[in-house]
Amino acid sequence: MDFPAGDKLRNDPEQINQTLQLPNGLMELKMKRTATARILLVSILCCASLPNVMAQQRRETAEPAETLIRNATLLTITRGTLENSDILIRRGKIAAIGKGLKASANARVIDAAGKFVMPGIVDCHSHSMLDAINEGSLSVTSMVRTRDALNPTDVDLYRELAGGVTSLNLLHGSANAIGGLNTVVKIKYGRPVEEFIFPGAMPGIKFALGENPKRASNPNLPGVTRRYPATRMGVEEVIRDAFTRARDYKKTWDEYRAATGRREKNLIPPQRDLQLEPLVEVLEGKRYVHSHCYRADEILMLISIADEFGFKIKTFQHVLEGYKVAKEIARHGAGASIFSDFWGYKIEAYDAIPYNAAIMTRAGVVVSINSDSDERARRLNIDAAKAMRYGGLTEEQALKLITLNPAIQLGIQERVGSLEVGKDADVVIWNGHPFSVYSRVDTTFIDGDVFFDRQQDLAGRADLLKERTQLEQAEPNRPPARGGPPQAPRGRRPSNSDDDLWEGENNQP
């Protein structure tokens, strides 16, 4: 359903306040966040980190419109493995795949003999570049958007590019049963944040079941109000309540529209509800549900609610016990986005097994392997290969776990996820088979432009070290005249990438 004022409205909190008369508390919350974002932006502009400088320099160099990668082994995903083949990239798209391809005179030509080319890895569960992950104050925070907390200078993005990752599903954390809205991005590190947004990706929302959404109630301290829910029973109830309200809200708007259509006079438009709007989109199939979950029972619980309210779950995230209820997941038509072999870190994860990918794949579930961590994101190739070791998936099935399958789960499969003519040139050159532990990435392209190149990276290091020395000797970085050591630099953002290790309010930036 479309709302009278477009999404633009939501970018100006003051305007929202005037038009929609939000309760003051919520308004304050929004204002505060905007202020933080401003401070953040200023600080980003003031102190661009070293790799960022490099990235910005790269932006100034004009990328050739055409690139020809020759004599490589192409792991196409959808059309098998092509030996000694070429791939031609033109104006950001894959223009041709074959043998003996010709490029125009000023094309960049890369001889990739002995090397492997695969589509860029799609990570279906990431919190990279998010300066806030959990709006954990309420159990339903469908009004908040990860889009409002993106930090395009997060250096881990560059490190992920160096692991062959090109697209990310940036999810809200798992602090609440219904969390915030996601953002799908291409890692265009060094570009303005607007260019990161993946065009046409399906909007999504994070749900969370099990321990995390009920854990916020845990520190049962005097004077602290416990947040509902505290049990899995309550988690179900929170979701049921929210969708019941969303269904009524939708009815109200549908009735209003019908009345407008009948040209009735003196109609008063219903008040907009930013919390329920995304849930109405879920009911209408316009927004994908990505639900954090671990245990078999909670997976079945959400399927049951979805069936009752008539919506589909696009992906279960983590879904550690998915293998126990693989057929039910397949029957619902949900995908599964999982860790390859991460287990045992908490009681909920004690039954996680590395055979999860194989069992669910064989049951007909579209499975992807994700990172949920800036660290693991850099080696998803190895995590995918583990699905061959545990459970014996074929190489093609295992490759799909980090390419086409996550693309399907995000509604971007027409653009990325395989090497096919007409698709976006999000392409990675590896110096060996990406499933070998001895391989590493040579070059990562997004839309035909180079965003990581090992040789360029190595060549730039001497200059960066020189720049670092200069910065260290600069006046503000010298020890203060009053003695004592120099001021400590501002630390990295707290490492709260792992929403599974979320521990209440403390971890919120």
Next chain:
Amino acid sequence: MKTNSKVRQTFLSVLDSITHMPAKKISLLVILLLVSLASAAAQQIGNPTTQQGVTPPRGTYVIRNARIVTVSGPDIENGSVVIRDGKIEALGTSVSVPSGAQSIDGRGLSVYPGMIDAGTSLGLVEVGQGAPGTVDTSEVGDLNPNAKAIIAVNPHSAHLAVTRVDGITSAVTMPAGGLISGQAAIINLVGTSPGEMAVVPYAALVINYPRVGNRGGDFGGGQQTGNLTETLAASVRQIEQIRKMLKDADAYGRAHDAYAKDKSLPRPNQDVMLESLVPYVRGERPVIFRADRESEMRGAIRFAEELKLKPVILGGDDAWKMATYLKEKNVPVIITGILDLPSREDDFYDTQYENAAKLQQAGVRFCISSGDGGPNVRNLPYYAGMAAAFGLSKADALKAVTLYPAQIMNVGDRLGSIEVGKMANLVVTDGDLLETRTAVRHLFIDGREVKLTSRHTDLNDAFKNRK
């Protein structure tokens, strides 16, 4: 520490009797805790049907016609290995096979020494979050030299089978808390009791070398406390605490020695804390210092020199920056951070990946560890593989998870390579031991053939064909 087998047997039986009762009590407590936690009811920790904690018997085996990757010497193509009484009895292209030996056809397969992870807490923690009854890593207080990992290793931890079926046969398991965390043990990853698992029950002292600011993250971490001078002073005070205890232990040892020689001297009292430190302050056993940053590693090495300790660095994120110094001081490093994110924003993307190669080039003794508490130790080969993708030779990557950790932990004469007389900890694979897609076909620990089943294979078997 070497003990002859008789002494060792006696020790082990004593150890068994010590550990038996508390272990029972602990498991009872765990069960009670679990029952009381409704949320945990579905997952039974220590489910007897999914644990493989019964030590299989030693046997006589011959693996024939395999590629034998000895690690310490050249590979042997079409070779055979004879295993008897827990040891590698013979090795080569033509060996005499004892009668009654079970024969394993090794055609197309490779035999490797079992991998060793020198930086874990295997068996000391089952589930880190949500099941405190299963966590035995950190004692109360800062100085716990008498906390011994071997006492609390749970032989029936699901982590052990999960880890060993991927080719890791031994590990150093260590306590983690405070300043002096306690004593690490070298264990084989199979056994019914800690005693049966112990290769060296008291292998090293573990010290968390005081760090300025927070452990993990950048300088100052997320919560810089403002007053750096005060923070520095605090770490100096902590170092002084450790120094004092070690010096006391040295004096304690000398007092007891003197009294042993001359009973006319006043009899010194026994002290369990100081007593456990004596072999370490005398340099008889290594002291493992957890340290990642250059200043801490240098501090730890200076401290060890001053007190004549035998230092090993655990962590070593910045070791590549001070490789020359480490070489000069002949201090080995157990690298745990290869797959960690670089700790500084302006570090190059491959800083941690390259650490091992840089140490190798400088001639520093090192080995590669997962640094994991337990569940993810099985990923050890991929740590080594990543180091090899970034400059370390494949041969050295293999050594870094087999022979090098054995040598650093002073068991190079017993573990880490395939040589006659060494403990028969062997892995038979269908390919490169470090590669993800390689399958383990047979597993021997201490000359015992170990089934390739674990909690994970059991759960897989239970659910894979559910209709």
